[in-house]
Amino acid sequence: MHGQCGLFFRTYAGEARIFPSRFLMVSMGLFGTALCLAPLAMNNYLVSILCLINIAVIGAVSLNLLTGFCGQISLGHGAFFGVGAYAAAYLASLGLPFLAVLPAAGLVTAAVGMFFGLPSLRLKGIYLAIATLAAQLILEYVFLHWDAVTGGSSGMAVDPPQVFGFAFDSDVKMFYLTLAVACVCVLIVCNVMRTRLGRAFVAIRDHHLSAEIVGVDLFAYKLRAFGISSFLAGVGGALWAFYTMYITPEQFGIGLSVSYLAMIIIGGLGSVLGGVFGAVFITILPEFLNFLAHHAGAFFTDISGALLAMKEGVFGLVLVLFLIFEPEGLANRWRLVKAYWKLYPFAH
Amino acid sequence: MAFLDVTDVTLTFRGLAALTGVGFSVEKGDIVSLIGPNGAGKTSMLNCISGRYVPDSGSISLGGADLLAVPSHARTKLGLSRTFQNIALFRGLSVLDNLMVGRHARMDYGILASILYLGRARRAEDAHRRRVEDVIDFLGLSPYRHQAAGKLPYGVQKRVELGRALAAESDLILLDEPMAGMNLEETEDMARYILDINEEWGMSVLLVEHDMGVVMDISDKVVVLDFGRVLAEGSPQEVMADADVVAAYLGGDDGVFLGR
Numbered sequence: 001m002h003g004q005c006g007l008f009f010r011t012y013a014g015e016a017r018i019f020p021s022r023f024l025m026v027s028m029g030l031f032g033t034a035l036c037l038a039p040l041a042m043n044n045y046l047v048s049i050l051c052l053i054n055i056a057v058i059g060a061v062s063l064n065l066l067t068g069f070c071g072q073i074s075l076g077h078g079a080f081f082g083v084g085a086y087a088a089a090y091l092a093s094l095g096l097p098f099l100a101v102l103p104a105a106g107l108v109t110a111a112v113g114m115f116f117g118l119p120s121l122r123l124k125g126i127y128l129a130i131a132t133l134a135a136q137l138i139l140e141y142v143f144l145h146w147d148a149v150t151g152g153s154s155g156m157a158v159d160p161p162q163v164f165g166f167a168f169d170s171d172v173k174m175f176y177l178t179l180a181v182a183c184v185c186v187l188i189v190c191n192v193m194r195t196r197l198g199r200a201f202v203a204i205r206d207h208h209l210s211a212e213i214v215g216v217d218l219f220a221y222k223l224r225a226f227g228i229s230s231f232l233a234g235v236g237g238a239l240w241a242f243y244t245m246y247i248t249p250e251q252f253g254i255g256l257s258v259s260y261l262a263m264i265i266i267g268g269l270g271s272v273l274g275g276v277f278g279a280v281f282i283t284i285l286p287e288f289l290n291f292l293a294h295h296a297g298a299f300f301t302d303i304s305g306a307l308l309a310m311k312e313g314v315f316g317l318v319l320v321l322f323l324i325f326e327p328e329g330l331a332n333r334w335r336l337v338k339a340y341w342k343l344y345p346f347a348h
Numbered sequence: 349m350a351f352l353d354v355t356d357v358t359l360t361f362r363g364l365a366a367l368t369g370v371g372f373s374v375e376k377g378d379i380v381s382l383i384g385p386n387g388a389g390k391t392s393m394l395n396c397i398s399g400r401y402v403p404d405s406g407s408i409s410l411g412g413a414d415l416l417a418v419p420s421h422a423r424t425k426l427g428l429s430r431t432f433q434n435i436a437l438f439r440g441l442s443v444l445d446n447l448m449v450g451r452h453a454r455m456d457y458g459i460l461a462s463i464l465y466l467g468r469a470r471r472a473e474d475a476h477r478r479r480v481e482d483v484i485d486f487l488g489l490s491p492y493r494h495q496a497a498g499k500l501p502y503g504v505q506k507r508v509e510l511g512r513a514l515a516a517e518s519d520l521i522l523l524d525e526p527m528a529g530m531n532l533e534e535t536e537d538m539a540r541y542i543l544d545i546n547e548e549w550g551m552s553v554l555l556v557e558h559d560m561g562v563v564m565d566i567s568d569k570v571v572v573l574d575f576g577r578v579l580a581e582g583s584p585q586e587v588m589a590d591a592d593v594v595a596a597y598l599g600g601d602d603g604v605f606l607g608r
């Protein structure tokens with residue numbers, strides 16, 4: 001009997017699949033099942049972290065599309081996320097059903113994102129970063145001062161989403177909803193990246209002159225990258241609004257933009273999986289530090305307070321250490337580990 | 349009107365003329381070489397054709413269509429592709445994807461088909477992949493198919509870049525010094541590829557190259573540029589016999605150019 005050694009593809013379409021091997025499909029299936037069952041064995045606090053992860057995955061993967069794949073750095077992603085949240089809150093307050101609010105919030109955000117993406121025609125790298133930073137500040141200002149729509153500094157309350165009369169009014173229910181939406185968003189990015197659209201994005205990132213020569217309209221495609229990325233960010237923001245049920249301008253500050261950037265850098269620029277890993281990592285890290293500080297307190301009573309105070313510093317330190325020791329991101333480490341086990345025990 | 353028709357093209361950089369009243373033509377199915385000393389304006393001429401530079405005056409047409417009237421990215425659709433003097437690959441993409449991007453202008457499914465990966469996108473990807481595999485076979489790139497282009501050896505990268513331009517299946521391919529930095533064997537391979545591209549793939553070629561042996565061997569016509577002006581235009585034999593050319597370029601200390 002002959003076993004297969006390595007992966008063989010009989011069709012080109014087989015090679016283009018997201019999970020190219022049966023092994024991967026089965027293991028992803030098992031992982032998905034475990035994930036779906038997990039909330040049943042968890043307390044509300046842990047489930048709420050899972051919800052936050054699902055939402056962060058949408059934000060990180062969408063930013064990775066724009067920055068990691070298309071090379072257009074954005075310091076305004078947090079504000080775009082906020083546009084989605086406010087659009088959703090406003091549209092929901094008008095009585096629109098959740099299933100309409102979600103894509104509508106995405107479309108509004110796409111329009112805003114494309115508008116603020118206009119400078120990318122002329123600006124690159126650090127200059128574009130500053131232009132998107134301006135977008136961030138302008139949008140924050142709008143959140144704070146357009147009282148009629150955003151409620152100004154007092155913010156907006158949002159009711160839990162309802163789909164065909166079923167209300168998602170608990171953390172567990174919201175977990176399934178956010179998970180489903182996150183999966184769809186990740187699938188969209190995967191699809192984009194295996195077609196001409198995604199290849200054009202990477203072409204623009206890697207060599208914009210050559211991209212033009214092969215027929216990519218730089219401006220149109222950069223705007224598309226901004227549009228799709230902001231659409232997804234808007235959907236993520238909408239989910240956030242429905243999940244937290246109360247939004248205020250400071251939730252969508254520059255800090256959020258930076259943490260999305262941190263997610264994709266730590267997870268791996270230009271990798272869909274990297275966005276997911278980064279979102280998980282950056283969401284869990286502060287909770288983990290909390291947990292540590294809390295439990296260390298049981299042994300050394302006086303240390304707990306100091307540890308809590310140092311949390312922010314430790315958070316920054318972990319990020320810096322990551323950049324130094326894992327500059328290619330978690331997705332790359334994952335790839336290396338997989339490659340190692342594939343050859344185990346014959347690896348050198 | 350000739351297939352590629354360059355008429356009276358002038359290009360200046362802040363008052364310094366890189367091209368002055370340049371005119372020449374490429375007939376369909378020909379291999380035409382553009383030669384001249386360093387700084388003669390060869391790359392500038394290709395840039396004018398491909399849209400990187402906009403000439404101050406003059407006209408350029410391809411297959412009867414006015415090239416200067418359309419932006420650079422739209423010229424691909426009119427049947428133009430090119431390679432660069434310095435390697436300009438998409439370093440992060442695999443060889444396969446580099447060639448697939450080469451076919452960008454030939455694919456026409458839209459954003460929605462991309463996002464949903466609908467039947468249309470799937471079928472198109474499959475069909476274009478087949479054409480790209482032909483290019484991969486032709487250029488012997490199959491061992492590198494899934495490797496990131498930026499990590500390959502120089503000679504292979506040059507071939508991948510040729511492959512990307514070839515994948516576009518354009519009518520006219522512009523090659524800017526495809527043999528630069530190659531050893532004798534690689535140079536001969538490259539010359540073979542250019543002849544095959546011309547004969548089997550039916551593409552007209554405008555070649556910029558310093559290796560006179562190759563140029564005189566494979567060209568149907570040679571255009572000599574010097575200080576941004578056309579010095580001579582004609583068959584390889586005519587050009588080699590031209591007194592101006594011999595004096596200005598081929599003769600004197602540069603005589604070594606004639607042999608290999």
Ligand SMILES: Nc1ncnc2c1ncn2[C@@H]1O[C@H](COP(=O)(O)OP(=O)(O)OP(=O)(O)O)[C@@H](O)[C@H]1O
Pocket residue numbers: 361365366384385386387388389390391392393433
């Ligand atoms: N972007 C630019 N700005 C200013 N001057 C330029 C520019 N591009 C080309 N030139 C000038 O135009 C002239 C022609 O340059 P070009 O690169 O076309 O020469 P070439 O014939 O391709 O030379 P080589 O054989 O070295 O590649 C040179 O004097 C060069 O300095």
Ligand SMILES: [Mg+2]
Pocket residue numbers: 390391392433
């Ligand atoms: Mg040159």
